Amino acid sequence: AQSVTQLGSHVSVSEGALVLLRCNYSSSVPPYLFWYVQYPNQGLQLLLKYTTGATLVKGINGFEAEFKKSETSFHLTKPSAHMSDAAEYFCAVSDRGNYGGSQGNLIFGKGTKLSVKP
Amino acid sequence: DTEVTQTPKHLVMGMTNKKSLKCEQHMGHRAMYWYKQKAKKPPELMFVYSYEKLSINESVPSRFSPECPNSSLLNLHLHALQPEDSALYLCASSQDYGTPYNEQFFGPGTRLTVL
Numbered sequence: 001a002q003s004v005t006q007l008g009s010h011v012s013v014s015e016g017a018l019v020l021l022r023c024n025y026s027s028s029v030p031p032y033l034f035w036y037v038q039y040p041n042q043g044l045q046l047l048l049k050y051t052t053g054a055t056l057v058k059g060i061n062g063f064e065a066e067f068k069k070s071e072t073s074f075h076l077t078k079p080s081a082h083m084s085d086a087a088e089y090f091c092a093v094s095d096r097g098n099y100g101g102s103q104g105n106l107i108f109g110k111g112t113k114l115s116v117k118p
Numbered sequence: 119d120t121e122v123t124q125t126p127k128h129l130v131m132g133m134t135n136k137k138s139l140k141c142e143q144h145m146g147h148r149a150m151y152w153y154k155q156k157a158k159k160p161p162e163l164m165f166v167y168s169y170e171k172l173s174i175n176e177s178v179p180s181r182f183s184p185e186c187p188n189s190s191l192l193n194l195h196l197h198a199l200q201p202e203d204s205a206l207y208l209c210a211s212s213q214d215y216g217t218p219y220n221e222q223f224f225g226p227g228t229r230l231t232v233l
Contacts (some may be wrong), residue, residue, distance in 0.1 A: 026157050032219045034221065037225075041206075041209055041227075041229070042209075042225045042226050042227070043122070043124075043210075043224035043225050043227050044161070044208070044222075044224040045224070046221045046222075046223075049221055051219040087157045090134070090160055094218035095218070104149075104212070104217055104218045104220065105163055105166070105174070105213055106158050106161075106163075106222060108160035108161060109160065110159070110160060111158070111159070112161055113158075116213065
């Protein structure tokens with residue numbers, strides 16, 4: 001079975017600074033990984049996803065994430081934070097069971113709240 | 119159109135009321151989902167419909183009753199709810215169910231308060 005751990009429930013950065021949100025996964029089969037963002041009182045929006053192929057994935061709003069199998073990580077980064085990036089960020093892995101069976105349910109991490117200081 | 123819409127945006131109901139939440143998508147997706155999200159928590163899966171048939175019920179109490187009238191619509195009927203059911207209810211859809219690399223598209227949610 002798959003699981004996701006997000007390190008740090010709250011991250012605070014200054015406007016213009018690097019954003020780094022950490023996500024580690026556990027999976028016995030090749031994982032499919034997602035980052036979603038949730039602005040206050042809104043639904044979730046997909047930032048980016050990793051399925052196969054290139055390990056550096058570029059998403060919307062200047063975000064990118066790198067899949068590192070050796071570190072079982074899928075950290076989210078943005079070179080320069082903007083005030084509008086303040087939101088809750090969820091890392092998720094697709095549930096594929098222990099043998100790679102296809103279910104497709106999303107297993108979410110607990111989320112990281114990003115604050116951006118002016 | 120890559121939008122999932124939900125109505126109403128806010129709902130306040132008493133414990134004896136019957137109400138319904140509605141969700142609609144026009145992306146031709148064949149899988150639709152209901153999630154419950156409490157404050158400062160990730161979404162929790164409640165139900166999955168695939169090709170208009172209930173595929174997953176994550177041991178949700180019977181006071182929540184889902185319905186999928188057609189491939190574009192998903193309802194969640196509410197009856198005799200408890201105050202602890204107050205939460206943000208999110209609807210989502212994906213191309214199909216059982217394909218793990220398909221992304222889910224989420225609606226804006228309905229904020230439910232049970233008095």
